[in-house]
Amino acid sequence: MSMMQANLFFKLSEKEILKSFLHTLLFAFISFPLHAETLTGQIIGISDGDTATLLTSAHxxxxxxxxxxxxxxxxxxxxxxxxxSLSELIYGKNVSVEVETKDKYGRTVGKILVGNLDANLEQVKRGMAWFYVQYGHDMAYRDAESKAKASRLGLWSDISPTAPWDWRHGTKADGTKSLETSSVLSTSTSGSSFSCGSKRYCKEMSSCEEAKFYLQHCGVQTIDGDRDGVPCEKLCR
Structure with a gap:
């Protein structure tokens, strides 16, 4: 092999090594999502089974x-x-939050860790939450859901539990409309009756009582943008 051929061989080898390294690096980025930010602080509020309020170290x-x-x-x-269940896991405790993104309501989406305990995963393990298929990427969560379901833990003790994303659209697990969206129910506070109709926005509500009815009995989440359980803040302040 001539000197020129040897130099060409080594140059090609270097290119192949570099190419292989870049492919490996790209795979690592895809396989392990990067957390742009980690927040630390104390949990001071629990809204529901998947939403909490963190008081950061910056108060x-x-x-x-x-x-x-x-x-x-x-x-x-x-x-x-x-x-x-979520309150037992994290309320009043010092935690770290691995931030993933922000949702359309402006909330910070991420993983809450109490020491080494993944509170998100623990909720699924206990049968207190679903693996969110549309947004999930960690198969440990799917496996945890399967085990909780097999053991009939928590919500899986029901014969046919309705996933919250279906419930928000008024659909039961079997595909039929839920009772809340097909029945006429009365409010005990005002003596008047409301029924689940086509209303979806606060501007269509005539009162706070009607807004609460639509949120609690009809599953209309568009009137509770921050999901704190209080609909139409201007009507129900």
Whole structure:
């Protein structure tokens, strides 16, 4: 082999090594999502089974939506139990939050860690939340859901639990409309009756009572943008 051929061979080898390295690096970026930011502080509020308020070390309150999971809404079966479960896990505790993104409501989406305990994953393990298929990427969450379901833990003790994303659209697990969206229910406070109709926005509500009815009985989440359980802030302040 001539000197020129040898130099060409080594140059080609270097290119192949570099190419292989770049492919490996790219795979690492894809396989392990980077966390742009980590927040630390104390949990000072629990809204429901997948939403909490963090008081950061800079004394700023931040609404945290637990990523990759979806807990029952408060008006659903196990809604309150899911909230209580999350409270037991994180309320009043010092935590770190691995930030993933922000949702359309402006909430910080991420993983809440109490020491080495993944609170998001623990909610799924306890049967207090679903693996959020649409936004999930960690198969450990899917496996945890399968185990909780097989053991009939928490919400899985129901024969056919309705996923919150279906409930928000008024659909039961079997595809039929839920009772809340097909029945005419009365409000005990005013003596008047409301029924689940086509209203979806606060501007269509005539009163705070009607807004609460639509949120609690019809599953209309568009009137509770920050998902704090209080609809139409201007009407219900």
């Amino acid at each position: 700023q309150p931040v609404k945290i939506r637990l990523g990759q999971i979806d807990a029952p809404e408060k008006a659903q079966a196990f809604g309150e139990k899911s909230k209580q």
